[in-house]
Amino acid sequence: MSEAHAGPEKTNPPAVGSEALRRDFPILDQIVNRNPLIYLDNAATTQKPRVVIDALRNYYERDNANVHRGVHELSNRSSAAYERGRERAARFIHAKRSSEVIFTRGTTESINLVAQAWGTAHVKQGDTILLTDMEHHSNIVPWQLLAERVGARMAYLPVADDRGLLDLNQLDQKLTSDVRVFAFTHVSNSLGTVNPAREFCRRARARGITTVVDAAQSIGHGPIDVQELDCDFLAFSGHKMCGPTGIGGLYGRHELLEATPPYQGGGDMIATVGFEKSTWNQLPHKFEAGTPNIAGVVGLHAAMDYLDAIGRSNIARYDHELGAHAYEELSRLKGIRLFGPHIGRAGLVSFLLNDVHAHDLVTVADQRGIALRGGHHCNQPLMNKLGVVSTARASFYFYNTHQEIERLIEVLREIQKFFDR
């Protein structure tokens, strides 16, 4: 049986931010609007290294078949590759067993799965669902839909100060006896706040409250250990960690997944189907109905290998370095308004420049080849609290460079002049 994924890890991986490493990402080498591309929209999605793109091609050119029910060679290869991907993902987040990893389309679907399947069975009328002020719409709306369905109440841990931090003392007050679940983001995609997820989980567990960690912004940016975090559920997206679009995962503690009814119905998630009644397959298959994104898992596997070859601690360190550098340079600009913590921030910066609207700023930057994001970043409730409609955001990854940040600052100065005509 041949290996369907990208093969062994590199022995001599290129250094973060180096030219050699940038060459692993074909997309970076291009001219956009007459300027070399500077891609600073990594919190929205990351670029893909050649090993990931090749893994997809190899899969489709050699091993493609449907999984699980096949007896022939290609089906054996695909099934093995798919389950190897699950084992790899379990190892990546240090889950106890690979059956604790459910493959989904991404973070959004993972959270919907928890809210819909686990939530409907376990959250009752009068219960409280606790979120925080800085959640992404994907970690708000599924819970609102659940709350409406079962008659639960929504509560939010407030952002305590202008530095975009959540307050542990307030958390204790909010973790009242009617709180059934506490869902929070590990890293804020608009503020860059890194939340003390382990401490959050510890306090929630002490009160028997189920925890859901939105790891969309942390999964690709540093080591993640679900046993150390001691969370109950953790959701992530492949496309934000060098993997393909359309694949992501949900980690769930074995006992909780066992006590959760199915989500979608269909092939593969059943043990037996009768005209009147059906019985469910075992974990993790119970939660994976229908043909899954097999190539997506193969690509995700290659992405995880790649990130580990580069070194996740290296990535984390460099990320923070870029974030700190950008924050410092930005804070020197006249008329700048910066959001989020001063120190200990993730590799992204959110800001407004004078009274230039974020989309105007982003449009001009784009004409300089710089890809930024402007908008509410799917954080409307937080934006309301901050008293703004939108911000501009530059978000970094390990293929970005300090020179790119210098160039960003240069262009921001031009933008100030441009709108000050």
Next chain:
Amino acid sequence: MSEAHAGPEKTNPPAVGSEALRRDFPILDQIVNRNPLIYLDNAATTQKPRVVIDALRNYYERDNANVHRGVHELSNRSSAAYERGRERAARFIHAKRSSEVIFTRGTTESINLVAQAWGTAHVKQGDTILLTDMEHHSNIVPWQLLAERVGARMAYLPVADDRGLLDLNQLDQKLTSDVRVFAFTHVSNSLGTVNPAREFCRRARARGITTVVDAAQSIGHGPIDVQELDCDFLAFSGHKMCGPTGIGGLYGRHELLEATPPYQGGGDMIATVGFEKSTWNQLPHKFEAGTPNIAGVVGLHAAMDYLDAIGRSNIARYDHELGAHAYEELSRLKGIRLFGPHIGRAGLVSFLLNDVHAHDLVTVADQRGIALRGGHHCNQPLMNKLGVVSTARASFYFYNTHQEIERLIEVLREIQKFFDR
């Protein structure tokens, strides 16, 4: 703005079954178990032509970014490619508007979306959900879950005779006033029956009953026209029509989609989000929460272009030809038991040979390089009715050849001898 998909359609497409056409599919050119691969498991999943694989690579190497909220160039390209894919899909099934196409992971998710979102809002206690005896688990279990939730009743249109046909007269009896929805497969994945979907929809519509067509087995095998079928919903998978894994679609009539509450919650499906309440975005975005499988849509677009270049009527004709050829040759084998209709069948054959178990047969065929499928084909209720646990199945596509069928027959004779030692 560059084109993110595979480019213009070929002017001189290769003929179905030709060597030139087979060269479009890199995977076919390989040795499996010391024999040239003969891939006859197309009902499970189809292989991918080079244009689809290249479309994925091009997307990731040039255009990859997140969709919808971006203002920068890559995001413009991705968003445009994604929405062009939707328009292409709408054209492929002849929908009135592109907003009637929702992208999902595949048929299974599409049917779950209908059963969960539309069904929960519109199917009430005491209502009947009508299916047929020959449904795939993916078109049974979501309805059973719905029935249990709302207190509805399941009913099944029986397979009327040993030829695996559904009876129109019986249909009229089954379409009673308590039937709220009639969900049926266009083509049976285990019998090869081609159901008169248009007539089914006509009779259901006359009684105000909502129709759901499972097009998993028909979408890639001939022209599909939702306006001519006059169905309410239609579900399909990309991986069964030369497209990537992890992408598929749901067609829904505009009025019905408008009257359907959201499915999953998250980014992109909202208009506004508040701490307490949110409002929904317009069609089709209301049903697409979170980052979608963007590359999947780009690949699906290329697949649709490819199929239309080959010609869907050509594919349908050739498919039926291969099916009829195989059926005829198989029926000459001593000890064969064939399932499904004698004539007018789709390009697949389901059978049992003497008392050889399907999996034993498939294992031996695999040692000859022939990929067949054995099992219940996610049709357990039907298998029960037929009085078998499983069957062996050979399913064809336009890259298969008559010689491959001859070879299959040869190997089946060997298998008879092998197990008759």
Next chain:
Amino acid sequence: MFDDLNDLYQQVILDHSRSPRNFRELEGANCTAQGHNPLCGDNVTLYLIMEGDTIREISFQGSGCAISKASASILTESLKGRSKQEAEALFARVHDMVTTGKGGSEMGKLAVFAGVYKFPARVKCAILPWHAVLSAIEGRSEPVSTES
């Protein structure tokens, strides 16, 4: 250097976005409508005093980018005193111009928006207040969105 950009952000647009005309709530308005752009979260509210089919007075408020603010500001100037039919016809021509870049020469002041077509993500900004005003004079009450 910034050629396309100067086309997009013409001086007139910057002026109107900085000092929007008719930027206030309109007392005695008998016709209002909201427009919402879910991509950025921006909102615009149009206030009108209609006399029969004629727009007697018109003003706006809301949050928005330079393009949408200037578009709303110039819209109020262009529509004052016009009939419902004229407004609809003008909308069609503005829509054409900002999506194709053509037809600007006969559009007077509105021609400053001809450069928008090169920026597909920003077309909605220019169109947003027009959607809202049309919805208002056609008597639809739901907020309109640029997604339609």
Next chain:
Amino acid sequence: MFDDLNDLYQQVILDHSRSPRNFRELEGANCTAQGHNPLCGDNVTLYLIMEGDTIREISFQGSGCAISKASASILTESLKGRSKQEAEALFARVHDMVTTGKGGSEMGKLAVFAGVYKFPARVKCAILPWHAVLSAIEGRSEPVSTES
């Protein structure tokens, strides 16, 4: 020609699958268990008469492929008269053998299943009746499945 195949489908296996031994319901069974393979839909039921920790009588019924039938048939022959502990130890060795291909030389008749390891999709077939019998003697009542 069919080298690996002859390893898999040894004559002994074909014989047992055609004429399975102890293929019946067992009257007076005080211990039964079902095994189910969701991949193919096949089922096997094991019937045992236990005297203390000793398997006094054992039989099976069900549907299955040649591998699973032969495995169940040979299992009943191998376990009759054995203790619970011996059965568990034997299961572990069978499991090893069918997943690695090693250790067949000391397995007596069970060695005919050593070739299964080359056919990963079929390992479950050989193991299914063993899962069921273990579940039976360990007193678990739920049907077992090969997916575990």
